[in-house]
Amino acid sequence: xxxxxxxxxxxxxxxxxxxxxxxxxxxxxxxxxxxxxxxxxxxxxxxxxxxxxxxxxxxxxxxxxxxxxxxxxxxxxxxxxxxxxxxxxxxxxxxxxxxxxxxxxxxxxxxxxxxxxxxxxxxxxxxxxxxxxxxxxxxxxxxxxxxxxxxxxxxxxxxxxxxxxxxxxxxxxxxxxxxxxxxxxxxxxxxxxxxxxxxxxxxxxxxxxxxxxxxxxxxxxxxxxxxxxxxxxxxxxxxxxxxxxxxxxxxxxxxxxxxxxxxxxxxxxxxxxxxxxxxxxxxxxxxxxxxxxxxxxxxxxxxxxxxxxxxxxxxxxxxxxxxxxxxxxxxxxxxxxxxxxxxxxxxxxxxxxxxxxxxxxxxxxxxxxxxxxxxxxxxxxxxxxxxxxxxxxxxxx
Amino acid sequence: xxxxxxxxxxxxxxxxxxxxxxxxxxxxxxxxxxxxxxxxxxxxxxxxxxxxxxxxxxxxxxxxxxxxxxxxxxxxxxxxxxxxxxxxxxxxxxxxxxxxxxxxxxxxxxxxxxxxxxxxxxxxxxxxxxxxxxxxxxxxxxxxxxxxxxxxxxxxxxxxxxxxxxxxxxxxxxxxxxxxxxxxxxxxxxxxxxxxxxxxxxxxxxxxxxxxxxxxxxxxxxxxxxxxxxxxxxxxxxxxxxxxxxxxxxxxxxxxxxxxxxxxxxxxxxxxxxxxxxxxxxxxxxxxxxxxxxxxxxxxxxxxxxxxxxxxxxxxxxxxxxxxxxxxxxxxxxxxxxxxxxxxxxxxxxxxxxxxxxxxxxxxxxxxxxxxxxxxxxxxxxxxxxxxxxxxxxxxx
Numbered sequence: 041x042x043x044x045x046x047x048x049x050x051x052x053x054x055x056x057x058x059x060x061x062x063x064x065x066x067x068x069x070x071x072x073x074x075x076x077x078x079x080x081x082x083x084x085x086x087x088x089x090x091x092x093x094x095x096x097x098x099x100x101x102x103x104x105x106x107x108x109x110x111x112x113x114x115x116x117x118x119x120x121x122x123x124x125x126x127x128x129x130x131x132x133x134x135x136x137x138x139x140x141x142x143x144x145x146x147x148x149x150x151x152x153x154x155x156x157x158x159x160x161x162x163x164x165x166x167x168x169x170x171x172x173x174x175x176x177x178x179x180x181x182x183x184x185x186x187x188x189x190x191x192x193x194x195x196x197x198x199x200x201x202x203x204x205x206x207x208x209x210x211x212x213x214x215x216x217x218x219x220x221x222x223x224x225x226x227x228x229x230x231x232x233x234x235x236x237x238x239x240x241x242x243x244x245x246x247x248x249x250x251x252x253x254x255x256x257x258x259x260x261x262x263x264x265x266x267x268x269x270x271x272x273x274x275x276x277x278x279x280x281x282x283x284x285x286x287x288x289x290x291x292x293x294x295x296x297x298x299x300x301x302x303x304x305x306x307x308x309x310x311x312x313x314x315x316x317x318x319x320x321x322x323x324x325x326x327x328x329x330x331x332x333x334x335x336x337x338x339x340x341x342x343x344x345x346x347x348x349x350x351x352x353x354x355x356x357x358x359x360x361x362x363x364x365x366x367x368x369x370x371x372x373x374x375x376x377x378x379x380x381x382x383x384x385x386x387x388x389x390x391x392x393x394x395x396x397x398x399x400x401x402x403x404x405x406x407x408x409x410x411x412x413x414x415x416x417x418x419x420x421x422x423x424x425x426x427x428x429x430x431x432x433x434x435x436x437x
Numbered sequence: 438x439x440x441x442x443x444x445x446x447x448x449x450x451x452x453x454x455x456x457x458x459x460x461x462x463x464x465x466x467x468x469x470x471x472x473x474x475x476x477x478x479x480x481x482x483x484x485x486x487x488x489x490x491x492x493x494x495x496x497x498x499x500x501x502x503x504x505x506x507x508x509x510x511x512x513x514x515x516x517x518x519x520x521x522x523x524x525x526x527x528x529x530x531x532x533x534x535x536x537x538x539x540x541x542x543x544x545x546x547x548x549x550x551x552x553x554x555x556x557x558x559x560x561x562x563x564x565x566x567x568x569x570x571x572x573x574x575x576x577x578x579x580x581x582x583x584x585x586x587x588x589x590x591x592x593x594x595x596x597x598x599x600x601x602x603x604x605x606x607x608x609x610x611x612x613x614x615x616x617x618x619x620x621x622x623x624x625x626x627x628x629x630x631x632x633x634x635x636x637x638x639x640x641x642x643x644x645x646x647x648x649x650x651x652x653x654x655x656x657x658x659x660x661x662x663x664x665x666x667x668x669x670x671x672x673x674x675x676x677x678x679x680x681x682x683x684x685x686x687x688x689x690x691x692x693x694x695x696x697x698x699x700x701x702x703x704x705x706x707x708x709x710x711x712x713x714x715x716x717x718x719x720x721x722x723x724x725x726x727x728x729x730x731x732x733x734x735x736x737x738x739x740x741x742x743x744x745x746x747x748x749x750x751x752x753x754x755x756x757x758x759x760x761x762x763x764x765x766x767x768x769x770x771x772x773x774x775x776x777x778x779x780x781x782x783x784x785x786x787x788x789x790x791x792x793x794x795x796x797x798x799x800x801x802x803x804x805x806x807x808x809x810x811x812x813x814x815x816x817x818x819x820x821x822x823x824x825x826x827x828x829x830x831x832x833x834x
Contacts, residue, residue, distance in 0.1 A: 247679055251652050282644055 041150045041189075043103035046074040047096050049116040050107045051082060053319055059156050059197040060107050067105075075099055077119075080112045082320050083307060083327065085171040090130060092119040097126060104151040106188070109209070110160030110327065113153045114168035117186040121168075124148045133181045135412050138172060143238060144185035153188035156197045158267070158280040159209025159328050161216060161288020163191030166241050169327075171308050177406045178304030182241040187292075193285050195278035203268050204317035207384050208328035210264040210280055213256055213287045214380075215299045215331045220245060220291035221253035222342055222349055223416045242295025242416055252290030254356070259283035261357050268384060297417035298338040302429065303330035305406025306390065313393045325393055332381065333390055336374035337432035341425065343370030345418035378436050389435040400430045438547045438586075440500035443471040444493050446513040447504045448479060450716055456553050456594040457504050464502075472496055474516075477509045479717050480704060480724065482568040487527060489516040494523060501548040503585070506606070507557030507724065510550045511565035514583040518565075521545045530578045532809050535569055540635060541582035550585035553594045555664070555677040556606025556725050558613060558685020560588030563638050566724075568705050574803045575701030579638040584689075590682050592675035600665050601714035604781050605725035607661040607677055610653055610684045611777075612696045612728045617642060617688035618650035619739055619746055620813045639692025639813055649687030651753070656680035658754050665781060694814035695735040699826065700727035702803025703787065710790045722790055729778065730787055733771035734829035738822065740767030742815035775833050786832040797827045 046067060050060050055078040067074045077095050081088035096104075096119040106116035122128060125146045131139040153163035162168075166187040169180040198206075226244035233239050243249075259279050266276035307330040310323045318324055343350040347369035354373040355361040357380060364372055387393050395403070404426045407414065414421065421429075443464060447457050452475040464471045474492050478485035493501075493516040503513035519525060522543045528536040550560035559565075563584040566577040598606075623641035630636050640646075656676050663673035704727040707720045715721055740747040744766035751770040752758040754777060761769055784790050792800070801823045804811065811818065818826075 251648060251683070255648050286648070 041103055043072060043150065045100065045102050046072055047077060047099055047101040047104045047116075047119070048074050048107065049077045049080060049092070049104060049112055049119070051080040051112055052078050054078075054108050054112070054156060057200055059154060059194075063105055063107055063154065075101075080108060080115045082109075082111050082318065083171060083324060084111050084115050085173050086130065087173060089115055089118045089170050092116070093122040093130075096120070096123045101149065103149055105154065106151065107154045107156060109155065109157035110162040110169070113155065113160065113162035113188065114170065114180075116151060116153070117162075117168040117188070118170070118181060120148050120151050121181065121186050133183065134172075135179050135182055137411065138175065138177070138179045138409055139181075144183040146185075148185055150189040152190045152192060154192045154194070154197065155281070155284065157201060157205060157209040158198055158277070158284040159212035161213070161284050161292065163188050163193065164285050164288035165292030167292065175409070176305075177308045177409060179409065182412065184241060191285060193281055195274060195281045198277045198281050199271060199274070201271070201277075202317035203271065204315060205326075206277070206280070207264075207268045207386070208315070208326040209284070210260060210267065210328065211332035211386075212328035213280070213284050214260050214264070215328075215335060216287035216291040216296060217253045217257040217260065218335065218339065218353055219296035219299055220249050220287070220294040221257070221353060222339070222346055222418055223294050223297050224418050226294070229416075240295075240412065241292070242412065243293055244416060245294045249290040249294035252286045253294070254352075256283045256287035256290060257353060257356050259286070265384065295416040296413050298342070298414060298421070298429065299331045299335050301410035301414040301417075302334050302338070302403070302407050302426070303327065304410055305403045306330040306333070306395075308406055309399065309402055311394045329387070329393070332377075332386070333393070333436070334429060334433040336377045336436060337429045339377070340370040340374045340432070341421075341429060342418050343373065382437055386436075388437050389433055390430065391434045395434070397431065397434070400427050403430045438500055440469060440547065442497065442499050443469055444474060444496055444498040444501045444513075444516070445471050445504065446474045446477060446489065446501060446509055446516070448477040448509055449475050451475075451505050451509070451553060454597055456551060456591075460502055460504055460551065472498075477505060477512045479506075479508050479715065480568060480721060481508050481512050482570050483527065484570060486512055486515045486567050489513070490519040490527075493517070493520045498546065500546055502551065503548060504551045504553060506552065506554035507559040507566070510552065510557065510559035510585065511567065511577075513548060513550070514559075514565040514585070515567070515578060517545050517548050518578065518583050530580065531569075532576055532579055534808065535572065535574070535576045535806055536578075541580040543582075545582060547586040549587045549589060551589045551591070551594065552678070552681065554598060554602060554606040555595055555674070555681040556609035558610070558681050558689065560585050560590065561682050561685035562689030564689065572806070573702075573705045574806060575705050576806065579809065581638060588682060590678055592671060592678045595674045595678050596668060596671070598668070598674075599714035600668065601712060602723075603674070603677070604661075604665045604783070605712070605723040606681070607657060607664065607725065608729035608783075609725035610677070610681050611657050611661070612725075612732060613684035613688040613693060614650045614654040614657065615732065615736065615750055616693035616696055617646050617684070617691040618654070618750060619736070619743055619815055620691050620694050621815050623691070626813075637692075637809065638689070639809065640690060641813060642691045646687040646691035649683045650691070651749075653680045653684035653687060654750060654753050656683070662781065692813040693810050695739070695811060695818070695826065696728045696732050698807035698811040698814075699731050699735070699800070699804050699823070700724065701807055702800045703727040703730070703792075705803055706796065706799055708791045726784070726790070729774075729783070730790070730833070731826060731830040733774045733833060734826045736774070737767040737771045737829070738818075738826060739815050740770065779834055783833075785834050786830055787827065788831045792831070794828065794831070797824050800827045
């Protein structure tokens with residue numbers, strides 16, 4: 041790539057760990073100048089994005105290496121974008137309706153993404169997600185232009201992950217696969233954009249993304265529990281690391297829908313919950329947890345639009361569907377998911393992470409601006425539907 | 438793409454058919470100048486490539502549209518390459534040891550590939566194959582740089598295909614899938630190239646290509662016979678058209694091995710055989726047929742290197758493998774393939790297309806230069822092994 045001045049982006053925890061050391065050694069060995077930015081926030085915000093952007097604008101870098109989870113890769117994508125488009129206002133590229141959703145036409149610098157968690161698939165996608173603090177909701181930037189140039193998917197980097205991080209990031213893979221496989225089919229999305237450059241990054245489910253979704257789901261079914269329970273199970277952790285990238289290729293192309301759309305206020309409105317195994321100084325609902333807690337309710341709601349696909353995924357996750365009836369597809373998948381989560385000691389619904397019925401209006405309000413993904417749900421939702429879905433997710437077992 | 442002067446490349450048969458008419462109508466409607474080159478040879482040669490190259494050099498085109506099968510797409514790739522590198526000698530980019538195998542560093546023009554057969558997957562690959570007349574062998578050009586910019590995989594274009602063209606092109610998909618899935622694993626390929634630019638286009642089997650190979654094979658197992666037998670079965674022909682692209686993504690990345698390596702002299706040394714349904718003025722063994730006739734022998738030979746994969750593919754193709762023993766993997770897959778070919782009335786081996794034992798030394802000699810692919814076989818082959826494989830392929834049933 042001819043890089044001479046590299047920005048190595050990571051977070052404070054990882055900056056002390058072998059994956060970052062390995063990259064620094066390689067840069068030193070190859071005589072390439074670099075600066076480290078290790079101030080990435082886990083579950084980043086517009087403010088933390090902007091700090092990173094200011095740093096890289098001053099550095100005049102010609103390439104980026106992001107070492108970390110989705111938070112780090114997403115921060116690095118945003119930094120690369122705004123450093124390459126220095127006169128843009130921050131909201132210019134942020135998804136509408138919160139931002140202006142402008143298409144990206146400036147050339148970006150090469151970005152090498154080195155994932156150290158197995159969930160986000162961010163190394164394969166053109167999406168960067170953050171908390172917009174002013175509105176207390178998650179939103180993001182979505183453009184093919186910010187997709188990393190290269191992803192280095194090295195399973196050795198996953199061996200340091202605590203078990204809850206493995207579980208929660210694995211739930212993200214699970215939902216990427218389930219949501220992209222059940223998303224509105226690409227030929228039913230409307231209106232048709234007037235020009236290819238205004239096509240959204242998320243196209244709806246299609247024959248290419250389906251392959252990745254189903255394959256990733258098979259790996260989750262086979263390996264996620266093993267990867268959580270035994271940090272030395274290299275086979276399981278390697279496969280989950282690939283599954284994260286595979287599901288990323290699928291959903292990065294097809295999109296996700298309600299679990300993700302509803303997850304953004306669930307993490308954005310967090311009160312005091314602090315997840316075990318996450319070394320952060322602020323309340324935090326990990327992304328994968330915020331996504332998976334609504335999954336039984338969501339797939340009960342969407343099953344009528346593609347019951348065969350819902351049954352097929354239930355079967356992959358271990359359900360015996362030989363005598364299943366089509367109208368039961370939703371409850372069968374929901375029960376399969378509940379059992380899967382119970383086996384992994386997941387918190388018993390939104391109530392267990394600090395929400396009550398009184399929070400539902402705010403959770404619904406935080407979901408409404410997530411049109412980019414909620415519009416990809418196979419079934420349209422009213423505010424009442426969303427309210428029912430949050431209520432059904434208060435308790436799982 | 439900003440194109441103002443387009444080369445539309447096709448063959449004489451297709452130039453009278455709807456897929457070409459549709460492209461011309463679109464170019465006219467959009468006010469884009471274009472010239473048609475319809476002199477593509479089915480199973481192209483160095484001479485036919487050179488004619489196309491001379492044509493496009495004179496035309497100073499800024500974009501290409503190739504409408505046809507592998508022959509047309511491959512000719513267009515070569516034309517685009519040499520027009521973009523006008524001072525290169527033809528052999529510069531041809532695979533070693535026949536050519537010099539130089540890496541491509543010039544920028545090419547955009548190429549839109551519109552496949553009208555369902556086999557080659559050429560719309561997804563950086564490979565262009567031709568008969569080198571002087572040596573009577575097939576060889577090619579392989580570089581990521583010649584991969585089409587865009588493939589338009591429209592199943593309506595497959596409805597005009599005669600049944601033998603559907604069958605033979607489907608066999609190409611079958612062998613792309615089987616060979617790439619059983620190819621030497623990427624981490625066992627050696628020696629390691631000194632620089633990424635000299636990495637071959639074919640990397641060996643890997644977790645990404647495996648997904649495409651297995652998925653394409655499942656589609657072949659389900660739809661090929663239907664697509665051959667009923668030209669109006671749009672579901673079957675649509676799925677085979679996708680399978681062709683899917684297998685292309687797989688083998689374009691992993692590579693193929695012995696069926697393809699041995700097929701080049703089988704078609705290059707053709708005597709008088711003229712395949713039914715091919716409207717050409719010269720003897721011709723269609724590529725897919727030349728590939729599939731050796732498949733029972735080849736997979737019997739390779740099975741010991743990955744018997745589980747050989748059994749898995751036999752099962753996908755319909756074999757009952759519940760009580761199968763590992764050492765029988767090769768014969769089981771071979772028998773499954775024989776039954777599959779017999780059901781589709783395929784010629785009974787190399788003898789049925791005009792070869793005898795006396796031709797075997799020449800067939801072996803024509804295979805030896807195909808190192809680019811034969812080296813990807815999971816098991817190394819001596820000249821005697823190749824001779825045995827040709828002999829075992831003389832008669833199938």
